[in-house]
Amino acid sequence: MSVDTRCVDDGGRADGPRDEPAPAPWLSLLPAPQLYPAGTVLVQQGCEPYEIFFVEDGLAKLVRIDAGGREQILGLRGAGWFLGAAFVLVRRSHAASAVALTSCTVRRLSQDAFLALLAEHPDLSWHVHRMHSREVLSQFHHMSDLGAKTARQRLERVLRRLATLSSPNGSGEEVRLLLPLKRWELASLIAVTPEHLSRLLKRLREDGVIRVQQGWIVIPEVRRLAADGAHEFGVLTTTVAAGVPAASAAPVC
Numbered sequence: 610m611s612v613d614t615r616c617v618d619d620g621g622r623a624d625g626p627r628d629e630p631a632p633a634p635w636l637s638l639l640p641a642p643q644l645y646p647a648g649t650v651l652v653q654q655g656c657e658p659y660e661i662f663f664v665e666d667g668l669a670k671l672v673r674i675d676a677g678g679r680e681q682i683l684g685l686r687g688a689g690w691f692l693g694a695a696f697v698l699v700r701r702s703h704a705a706s707a708v709a710l711t712s713c714t715v716r717r718l719s720q721d722a723f724l725a726l727l728a729e730h731p732d733l734s735w736h737v738h739r740m741h742s743r744e745v746l747s748q749f750h751h752m753s754d755l756g757a758k759t760a761r762q763r764l765e766r767v768l769r770r771l772a773t774l775s776s777p778n779g780s781g782e783e784v785r786l787l788l789p790l791k792r793w794e795l796a797s798l799i800a801v802t803p804e805h806l807s808r809l810l811k812r813l814r815e816d817g818v819i820r821v822q823q824g825w826i827v828i829p830e831v832r833r834l835a836a837d838g839a840h841e842f843g844v845l846t847t848t849v850a851a852g853v854p855a856a857s858a859a860p861v862c
Contacts, residue, residue: 647712651709658702661720669685671706682794693707694737765835786825792807
């Protein structure tokens with residue numbers, strides 16, 4: 610999959626070209642960016658929130674392990690997201706881990722530095738407030754979808770969101786995805802078993818909605834996938850308006 614880190618404007622749509630916004634004034638106040646490879650644990654479930662991780666580029670997955678040792682994928686977070694911010698603000702240990710799903714460019718700062726910046730810069734505080742509001746809406750729509758949408762619709766909406774990330778122009782033309790998620794992780798994201806996910810993917814292939822070629826998922830026409838009526842508020846949460854310049858897209862394994 611090719612990850613595009615364009616910002617989303619107030620309208621929330623990420624399916625068409627637009628001018629890049631200027632970097633947010635507070636961005637230059639954050640520490641220098643660092644590159645973390647895929648698989649790096651940025652936030653550890655159960656640990657005290659001593660640090661904040663601002664995702665400038667890449668994609669992270671939120672993973673929670675329950676008392677029985679089972680893993681669940683709670684969602685994905687992309688550019689513009691402050692990982693761990695909510696737990697610093699409420700002074701609670703992390704309820705889930707944040708793991709780099711792709712290579713991630715991250716700005717890492719202490720909780721004290723983060724809280725000081727929030728107090729001194731209203732625009733940063735507003736950004737964090739909007740980010741958390743989007744997360745609340747994401748969970749609201751996710752819970753609604755579990756009762757109102759079929760498993761196939763949920764899968765199509767996730768694929769469409771990934772395709773939108775991969776094809777910034779939103780032209781509806783053929784898109785090739787090399788999914789960074791394992792099969793069970795994608796199944797967890799849409800709340801089905803891996804076996805049922807296999808059946809869903811088979812039906813999509815039989816209906817000509819997708820093709821599978823040497824590990825790639827090929828989507829001939831993105832418009833044929835179920836639309837996410839809530840835009841970025843679906844299961845897959847991507848960018849928030851941070852004024853982060855887009856990075857060059859590259860294939861992700």
